[in-house]
Amino acid sequence: MQTTTDTEPRDPVCGMSVDPVRAEANGLVAEHNGVTYLFCGRGCLLDFRDDPDHYLDPGYVPHM
Amino acid sequence: MTTSLPSAPLVEIVLPVEGMSCATCVNRIERFLRRADGVETATVNLATERAAVRYDPARIDRAGIVGAIEAAGYDVRPDVRNQPAGVPSETDAAAEAATDTARAAERSALLRDGVAATAVGLAMMVATLWPGGLPLTMAQLNLVLLVPAMFVQLVLGRRFTSRALRGLAHGELTMDTLVAMGTWAAFLYSAAIAVAPGPATAAGLPLDTFFETASIIIGLVLIGRWLEARARSEASGAVRRLLRRRPTTAHVIRDGTEEEVALDAVRVGDLVRVRPGERIAVDGAVVEGASAVDESLLTGEAVPVDKAAGDRVTGATLNAQGVLVVRTERIGADTTLAQIARLVEQAQGSKAPIQHAVDRVVSWFVPAVAIVAALTFLTWMVFGPEPRLPVALASAIGVLIIACPCAMGLATPTALIVGAGRGADAGILLRDAAAVERAATITDVVLDKTGTLTRGRAEVSVVLATKPGPDARHALLRDAAAAERGSEHPFASAIVRQAGAEGIDVEPMVVTGFTAVAGRGVTADVEGRTVLIGTARFLAEAGIASATAHVLADAATNAEAEGRTAVWVGRDGAVAGLIILADRLKPSATPAIARLERSGLRPWLLTGDRAAAARAVASELGLPADRVRAEVRPEGKAAAVAALQAEGRRVAMVGDGLNDAPALAQADLGIAIGTGADVAIEASDMTLVGDDLRGVATGIALARATMRIIRQNLAWAFGYNIILIPVAAGILYPFTGWTLNPALAAGAMALSSVSVVANSLRLRRVRLVTD
Numbered sequence: 114m115q116t117t118t119d120t121e122p123r124d125p126v127c128g129m130s131v132d133p134v135r136a137e138a139n140g141l142v143a144e145h146n147g148v149t150y151l152f153c154g155r156g157c158l159l160d161f162r163d164d165p166d167h168y169l170d171p172g173y174v175p176h177m
Numbered sequence: 178m179t180t181s182l183p184s185a186p187l188v189e190i191v192l193p194v195e196g197m198s199c200a201t202c203v204n205r206i207e208r209f210l211r212r213a214d215g216v217e218t219a220t221v222n223l224a225t226e227r228a229a230v231r232y233d234p235a236r237i238d239r240a241g242i243v244g245a246i247e248a249a250g251y252d253v254r255p256d257v258r259n260q261p262a263g264v265p266s267e268t269d270a271a272a273e274a275a276t277d278t279a280r281a282a283e284r285s286a287l288l289r290d291g292v293a294a295t296a297v298g299l300a301m302m303v304a305t306l307w308p309g310g311l312p313l314t315m316a317q318l319n320l321v322l323l324v325p326a327m328f329v330q331l332v333l334g335r336r337f338t339s340r341a342l343r344g345l346a347h348g349e350l351t352m353d354t355l356v357a358m359g360t361w362a363a364f365l366y367s368a369a370i371a372v373a374p375g376p377a378t379a380a381g382l383p384l385d386t387f388f389e390t391a392s393i394i395i396g397l398v399l400i401g402r403w404l405e406a407r408a409r410s411e412a413s414g415a416v417r418r419l420l421r422r423r424p425t426t427a428h429v430i431r432d433g434t435e436e437e438v439a440l441d442a443v444r445v446g447d448l449v450r451v452r453p454g455e456r457i458a459v460d461g462a463v464v465e466g467a468s469a470v471d472e473s474l475l476t477g478e479a480v481p482v483d484k485a486a487g488d489r490v491t492g493a494t495l496n497a498q499g500v501l502v503v504r505t506e507r508i509g510a511d512t513t514l515a516q517i518a519r520l521v522e523q524a525q526g527s528k529a530p531i532q533h534a535v536d537r538v539v540s541w542f543v544p545a546v547a548i549v550a551a552l553t554f555l556t557w558m559v560f561g562p563e564p565r566l567p568v569a570l571a572s573a574i575g576v577l578i579i580a581c582p583c584a585m586g587l588a589t590p591t592a593l594i595v596g597a598g599r600g601a602d603a604g605i606l607l608r609d610a611a612a613v614e615r616a617a618t619i620t621d622v623v624l625d626k627t628g629t630l631t632r633g634r635a636e637v638s639v640v641l642a643t644k645p646g647p648d649a650r651h652a653l654l655r656d657a658a659a660a661e662r663g664s665e666h667p668f669a670s671a672i673v674r675q676a677g678a679e680g681i682d683v684e685p686m687v688v689t690g691f692t693a694v695a696g697r698g699v700t701a702d703v704e705g706r707t708v709l710i711g712t713a714r715f716l717a718e719a720g721i722a723s724a725t726a727h728v729l730a731d732a733a734t735n736a737e738a739e740g741r742t743a744v745w746v747g748r749d750g751a752v753a754g755l756i757i758l759a760d761r762l763k764p765s766a767t768p769a770i771a772r773l774e775r776s777g778l779r780p781w782l783l784t785g786d787r788a789a790a791a792r793a794v795a796s797e798l799g800l801p802a803d804r805v806r807a808e809v810r811p812e813g814k815a816a817a818v819a820a821l822q823a824e825g826r827r828v829a830m831v832g833d834g835l836n837d838a839p840a841l842a843q844a845d846l847g848i849a850i851g852t853g854a855d856v857a858i859e860a861s862d863m864t865l866v867g868d869d870l871r872g873v874a875t876g877i878a879l880a881r882a883t884m885r886i887i888r889q890n891l892a893w894a895f896g897y898n899i900i901l902i903p904v905a906a907g908i909l910y911p912f913t914g915w916t917l918n919p920a921l922a923a924g925a926m927a928l929s930s931v932s933v934v935a936n937s938l939r940l941r942r943v944r945l946v947t948d
Contacts, residue, residue, distance in 0.1 A: 127201045129808060130788070154198025156205045159250045 125150055125168045126157035145169070187217055189231045189510070190239060193254040194246060197223050200810055202251070209249035213237060216245070218511070223816050280406075287403035290333040295396030297325045301389035305919050315384045319371035326388035330364045334395040350543045351536045352585060356398055358543065359581025363387035363394075366574045380567035383918065387578050390922045397930065398586030405590040405610060423493045423514060427458035430502065440508075447505045451496045460507040463488045468499035474514075474855045483665075533610065534887050535589055538895065546580040546902075553906040568907070575905035575917035582898040584929035588890035591937035596883035599940055604851070604866035605876040612862035616846045616880030618827045622773055622873060623806075623818055625832040625840075626784035626794060629850060630870070631760040633833070635667050637675035638741065638761060641729055642754035651681070653754040657746050659683040660701035660708040663691045668744060669699070671758055672710075698744075709747035710756075721747040729755045740790025762797060769870035770798045772946060776874045779826075783809055783817055811836035815843040831873055833857055848873055871946075878945040886940050893932040897925040 122131050136142060136151040141158050143150050145165040152158040161168050197203065203221045206228060210219035215236030221228045230242050243253045301322050304311060311318060334356075341357035344350065367386035370377055374384055429438050430448040440458055443449065448464065451457050457470070469481035472494045481497045484490055490503055492512045509515065550573045557569030593610055600607055607613050624630050642649035658676030661669035662683055676683055691701040698711015700719070709719055713733070733743035733755055741759040745752060773780045782798065782805045784791050791807035809817050814832070818840050821828045830837070830844035833852070838860040841847030849861035852868050865872040903909075905917035 127199055129199065154202055155196055155250055156199060156202025160201055160205055 122151045124153045124157050126160050127153060129153045187231050188234045189229060190242070192228045192230065192243065192246065194221065194226055194228050195252045195254050197221075197226060197251065199223070199816070200813055203812070206246055206249045206251060209245045210242065213241060213245040216242065220511075220516075223812065284403060284406045287399050287406060291396050291399030291401075291403055293396070294329045294333040294392050294399060297329050298389045298392030298394075298396055301325065301392060302919070302923055305386065305389060306923070316371075316374050319367070319374070319384060319386050319388075322386060322388045323368055323371045326364060326367065326392060329392040329395055330360060333399070334360060334391075337395065337398070350540045352398070352533075352539050354543050355539050355546075355581050355585070356394060358546075359578055360391040360394055362574050362577035363391040366571070366578070367391075376567050377571070380564045380571075382567060382571055385918050387919060387922060389919065390578060390583075390926070393926055394581055394583040394586075397583045397926075401586035401588075401590045404587075404594055423512075424456050424458045428452075443505055443508055445505050445508060449503045449505055451490075451501045451503060453496055453498055453500065455496050457490050457492055457494050457496055457501070457503065459503065459505040460492050460512045461490060461503040461505045463490060463501050464504050465502035466500045468501050469497045470501075471495040471497050533589065534614065534884070535585060535891060538891055539585075542580070542895070546576065549580075549902060549906065550574075550576040557907065572905065572907040572910075572916065575907075576902055579898050579901045579905040579917055579922060579925065582894040582929050583926045584894035584933040585891070587930060587933050588894050589887050591934055592883050592886040592890055592940060595937045595940040596879060596886070600876065600879050603872065603875055603879070603945075604869065605872050605879060606864045606866065607876065607880065608862045612846065613880045613883050615827075616829070616863060616877050617884040619778065619829045619846050619877050621779045621781060621821055621826040622829045622831065622848075622877075623781040623783050623821065623840075623844070624770075624870075624873075625814070625830070625834075625837055626782060626786065626791075627760060628833045629831055629837075630766045630782070630794075630798070631762055634760065635671045635742065635758045636761045637671050637756060638759040639732075639736075639757040640675070640754065641732055641757070643727070643729065643752055649754070651679075653746055653748075654679065654756075655681050655683065655686075656703050656706060656708050656748060656753070657710055657756060659686040659688050659703045660691070660699060660710055662688060663701075664693055664699055666693070666699075668742070668758055672744075672756060706748055707750070708753075710744055713745055716745050716747045716752065719747065721750060721752060727752050732757070738789055739793035740786050762794070763868065763870060765868070765870045767798055769873060770800060772871050772874040776878055776946060778829075778874065778877060780804065781806060781821070783814060783830075785809055785811065814840035818843045829863075829873070829877065831870070846877075848876070875946050882940060882943050882945060886937055886943075890933045890936050893936060894929045897929045897932075901925055 122133055122136075123129065124131050131141075131151040131153055133151055136153075141152040141154065143152070143158055143161055143165070145161075150161065152161065167173060194206065197206070200223060203223050206221045207219050210216050210221075210228065210230055215233045216230060217233060218231045219228060220230075228246060232242065246253055304318060304322065313321065337353045337356040337360065340351070340353040344354055364387075367388045370384055370386050377384060423440070425440055426437050427440055427443050427447075428435050428450040429443060430450055435450055443459060447459075449457075449459055449461065451468075453468070463484050463486050465486060467483070467485040470484050470490060471481045472491065474494055484501065489506075490501070491514070492507075493514045507513070553576050554569045554573035557572055558565050561568050589610060593613060596613065597607065607616065627633055640650050640654050642653045654672070654676050658673045658681060661672050664670075673683070687704050689702045691699065693699045694711070694715065698709060698715035700707065700709045702708070709716055709721065729752070733745070736743045736757045736759075739759075741757050744756045744758060746754050746756060770780050780798075780800060782791060782795050782800055784794070784805070784807055786794070786807055788805070788807040791805045792802050795802060795805045806817050814830075814837060818828050818830050822843075822845070827845045829846040829848055830840050831848040831850070832838075832841050833850040834854050834857060837849075837857050838854075841849060841857060841860040846863060847861035848863045848865065849858040850868060850870075851858065851864055851866040858864050863876050865876070901917065901921060904915065904921065907916050909915040
């Protein structure tokens with residue numbers, strides 16, 4: 114069996130998968146360096162806005 | 178964080194927080210709160226949307242705390258209910274015991290009053306139906322009966338009157354309303370006939386009284402209440418009982434001497450000594466001694482856990498063997514047990530109260546009866562023969578009397594009791610009537626993976642030797658088991674267990690030089706062979722040719738993608754093989770999912786596993802991938818259940834562990850596995866006594882069947898009386914002269930009661946599930 118690639122968008126902060134429709138509807142969206150990120154909730158969005166580079170660093174491991 | 182300086186006592190408040198959606202929100206608010214000067218501790222709960230903050234009132238006030246939460250980007254709901262100042266010691270064992278005693282007293286009062294009222298009613302029925310048996314005229318007999326009837330109505334039946342009045346004040350029509358209406362109509366009418374028979378005689382009406390009808394209705398409804406209270410009492414009061422497991426005193430060591438102090442007086446930092454057989458009083462860390470602690474209260478795991486210096490212990494768990502000295506870290510409301518109990522209580526309290534089936538019927542039946550009675554009165558007044566007023570009054574009152582079915586009070590409890598008996602035979606316990614009603618409406622069932630669908634511990638699933646053939650496999654397992662014999666690691670015990678299950682005896686083998694590298698693996702010398710067991714990297718570091726390039730590497734990769742664990746075994750400098758460990762599904766898991774689907778319920782898998790691993794489990798269970806909620810952290814379980822509920826689903830949650838308790842309480846129906854943690858069982862509405870998950874579908878089917886029987890019972894109970902309403906209204910009077918009389922009322926009571934009980938007994942045989 115091959116590891117399946119996940120096509121669903123992920124919250125960069127907590128690593129949960131995000132329903133894009135719901136995220137857009139609730140304004141859980143942030144743009145950074147031209148890339149749009151979706152979030153599961155306000156906590157993640159606000160944390161991301163405070164320090165986007167921290168969460169986009171490849172060494173950052175999402176956790177809750 | 179603690180200072181030795183004496184300071185003002187800390188104050189705790191609990192604030193309702195709006196707008197949280199996941200654990201990151203929790204972390205963020207906690208971070209902002211802890212950063213605020215004067216805040217000692219902050220605990221934010223996602224499921225209950227509460228922030229519990231303990232602070233020094235000299236340095237920060239409520240406004241400052243609200244400000245910190247707002248700075249984090251969230252709102253505090255305005256309807257704040259401050260907890261009283263001071264750190265609350267959250268239970269008072271004496272008060273609880275008093276409540277329990279009061280409940281038991283109330284239950285026995287129900288039975289006593291019910292039996293008394295029924296007996297009085299039956300005696301009066303005999304007296305009225307055979308009036309020749311007593312040397313009294315009808316008028317005299319009525320006066321005699323007035324005395325016991327008044328006693329029943331005013332003393333034994335007082336509950337109905339007061340509850341009906343209270344309900345009316347809130348605009349609620351319940352069974353109490355109907356009982357009060359019917360019995361008071363019967364009593365007042367009969368009392369009027371007894372005291373002043375003149376007008377009735379003048380109008381040519383029979384001097385019939387309905388004292389016995391009123392008494393028997395009161396009696397049977399009280400007995401029904403008793404049956405229901407008895408069925409419920411064994412399962413309720415769970416959270417309080419849970420907290421009672423905590424000891425009330427602790428042996429605190431102060432200045433080198435040990436003294437027994439009340440638990441309330443224990444402070445953070447105190448050293449507490451725990452003797453064998455005692456429950457640990459506080460949450461803390463072991464500083465001295467070694468023992469095994471029975472943590473089944475929290476984890477459901479029956480095997481005691483070894484504890485030595487540095488290990489954490491949890492209050493209310495049982496110290497099985499040695500003496501421990503524990504440094505207190507959390508007390509009172511902060512302890513794990515208190516927090517869980519609070520969470521469970523909050524989640525249970527937030528459940529919408531169920532309107533009982535009988536009250537749903539009554540809420541439209543009472544107004545309907547009132548209208549019919551009014552119409553009856555008007556019709557007789559307008560069209561009736563003279564004297565109009567007495568006949569109209571008698572007919573309208575007759576409608577009110579007959580409208581109250583005495584079997585109504587038996588409809589729910591008899592079905593519940595027979596259903597509970599049926600459930601007990603199948604190993605299914607339902608907490609109370611509300612649990613049955615909720616279970617019957619469930620549409621979706623969320624099953625926690627680890628420990629619920631799986632055994633909750635690692636087991637060997639595949640042994641792959643580099644060389645082909647059964648001998649190589651046997652030798653691999655034998656050497657691995659021998660090397661792991663001395664290890665405490667769960668993987669080691671799984672390998673040793675597997676060897677034992679295959680009849681391999683490793684005891685006589687000579688093993689020397691055992692060393693373990695935490696998180697990596699172990700090495701040992703097994704009868705002269707150097708055996709290494711661990712990760713690919715562990716073997717590589719020992720110079721064993723790169724395990725990742727090995728012929729078995731694909732098997733290892735695949736296993737890990739499915740959420741299983743691959744352990745490499747090296748022997749004498751080469752890779753000997755691979756042991757794949759997994760937390761295996763219980764044998765009943767897959768059939769249980771199939772049975773749920775067949776019962777028209779949607780099963781969901783809830784797990785902390787990564788999505789790919791979760792999908793592998795789902796496919797083994799026969800679950801579609803879109804019914805998997807993966808990567809859910811333990812604290813997110815309740816929120817995951819709430820999310821499904823927000824989609825309009827009626828959700829049952831099946832879980833077994835401490836961290837399932839809030840989700841069990843959040844769900845419309847919490848189902849605990851009987852082998853699981855006591856906490857989970859306490860938080861649930863339904864418990865499966867055994868380990869057989871098929872009981873989930875069976876239990877819900879039983880609840881549905883019970884509700885069906887209850888509805889039929891209500892039809893039987895009300896049916897006879899509804900048929901008699903036109904008779905009471907006098908529809909036959911112009912033709913036959915018949916109106917409501919005590920014999921008809923007695924016949925309706927007897928028939929409806931027998932029908933209800935007989936119908937409830939059908940629940941013993943009804944078919945629940947098809948396999």
